[in-house]
Amino acid sequence: MEREIYLDNAATTPVHPDVAEAVMECMLHDFGNPSSLHRMGLRAEKKLKETRERIASALGVDPEGVFFTSGGTEANNLAIIGTALARKREGRHCITTKVEHPSVLNTFKYLEKEGWEVTYLPVNRDGVVSPDDVRRAIRPDTVLVSIMHVNNEIGSIQPVQEIGRLLKAQGNSPVFHVDAVQSFGKLDIKPVQWGIDLLSISGHKIHAPKGIGALYIRKGVKIHPLQWGGGQEKGVRSGTENMPGIVGFGEAVRWLEEEVDRGYLYRLKGILVAELTERVPSAVINGPPPEEGAPHILSVSFPGIRGEVMLHALEEKGVYVGTGSACSSRRGHMSHVLEAIGTKKDVAQGAIRLSLSYLNTEDEMRQTARIIGQCVKELEGFVRR
Amino acid sequence: MQRRVYMDHAATTYTKQEVLDEMLPYFKEIYGNPSSVHGFGREARKAVDLARERTAAALNVSPEEIYFTSGGTEADNWAIKGVAWANKERGNHIITTSIEHHAVLHTCQYLEKMGFEVTYLPVDSYGLVYPEQVKEAITDKTILISVMFANNEIGTIEPIKEIGQIARERGIYFHTDAVQAVGHIPVDVKDMNIDLLSLSAHKFYGPKGVGALYIRKGVKLHPFIHGGAQERNRRAGTENLPGIVGLGKAIELAVSNLEENSKRLTAMRDRLISGVLNSIENVRLNGHPTKRLPGNANFSFEFIEGESLLLSLDMKGIAASSGSACTSGSLDPSHVLLAIGLPHEIAHGSLRLTLGDDNTDEDIDYVLEVLPGIVKRLREMSPLFAQHKGGKHYV
16 A cells, blocks of 8 residues: 555644644653642743734634633634623624534523524525625624634635624624634634634644634633633633643644745646646636645545545545545435535535645645545446446 | 642643543544534544443433533523523522522522523531431422432532432422532432433543533423524534533543542541641631542631632642632632631631642641641741730731
């Protein structure tokens, strides 16, 4: 078998070797509880502070606004439920889109059961929401707008900058939450300039370990805690800090900020798309044109070949890809994102997601295109026309 | 070089090398998302399944009843809020105790604001809860009883089996925060009639950031974190794969060595306790003399500020705590020490030493050698002590 090529980085990424080393060091030697008063505790507290500052600086925000969570899902839950509960006297209407991650959609479904009203905005064929639609959906009782930066299945980029600006121009100014789990470390994010009040990020999508994430909360924005206890994270998120995770998160962000060329992913994607469309002219790209979408996500269908079949055929040859999002891949039904962009059922069922990381190589892109070409040829033999 | 003695294992433990060794491959090699259908994902899934089996075996439950969380605090929050919201049609009354961890207490206080009624049972001077009082507190509106397995500050072990029996007879859900107990003393969920149990890996030599909630099959509770279909639709979020693997290994290790470790720690603890009581005046042991966690020693020294004591010990290389780590930054005296009847000024002068697997007899010798001198020096600076001694002023 040829070398393995991992192209499911939107599901999760390998931990970077430097990150792994920092995590190990923390677990074996700097294992103190940051709340403890002795030296071991103080050392942990110092690390905690340094990491908070590093992440804040990557986002261009005040370190006081960075709150660590157990991951992107918890950050999204905290942002949405926390805002809804904190502002329930001001109104019970929220706005989001039809293409959000399940951790946003299912949290809103929960709020609906508890008496909130939620508007789910449509997207165009590229998977992009219209700022005008957002403006029209705003009501006097709208307290929260939650829109993802980059879609995890098709890579569409939402105009969050424009939406942030138009929301800040509103009289009652709803809180603006952005799920930036897929964009952090890949695209520029400027919460302060863009009028973003809350922003979710996750470690394991950027080569830090699983189990760590953060929510940025703009100063002055009220959030009702979900998890009560020892009062860590200024009472917003109680529970002993996941120090190895936090230290790893910091190291991954340092690596991204200092050692990574941000243009690299677009170059990889460009090669992949060019080679793929040349070798498999029948391939259908789902979502935005590749150069308009996120640099690391490509959703592509091969008419007549089911996504799962393709996935397993590729796996046989050492190429690992996803179908839809990992979170919903174990349930058979059609992706809500592909449905929202109007993908025909047979095309949607043929979708696979190729997602790249800074650790992939140009050669891997060419090999992948070649292997996909082979698989398509082999599988087409079995397809009835 | 100065001797370093870590005696704050109730705050957090280091991660054992064997645990770390098992976790390592799951960072850089087997790093798949357990929800992914490809090989990387399937291998990750297998590792999560194994950890679940190990955790279940340690508690004598079935693997389908184990749900991984981000830690003990989340497990406590989920158990209590989850039961409260899912059973509010049946009633709005919760029974707990006045010495719970803040993850339980503050969650209950939050629920009070939301219209629930909470009874906070008192404890005796050892910190023991009386099953009789639990029984008397039950009303026809009671939906949950939450009593910690062992107290994090004074180490007292509660009569969990008896309370579980009462709860089961009355058809009321019984939750126990067993964060300090699991891996340290025997916990048999089936035998003790426990419906929900919280545990945390970093208290038994696993990593921070991962814990679990045991939910007996059939218990009605709402999800706490919404999103993807992980943990059989009950706890969303990509699984903390290395953390979960570490938890599984750590709990297996802890439980398999439990008897031996507990015997060793108990002997060291008792030597520490009698050594302190014999060599220092005006000191009391907090918590029960025998019904206590193997590694826990908690003292109150009259005429001394706990924080000064901590700092002096730290300068001698001894890491200890004045109460729980979570509240050590606050100036309020411990709610646990107040609940066992200590006056404010004495509660302030308390010291928790929690032993662990890395401590040795020499560590005990060292503490016993250093502590009396520190106490004496601090008392000599204390105006209260001066008054007590009859007007001799040292300041």
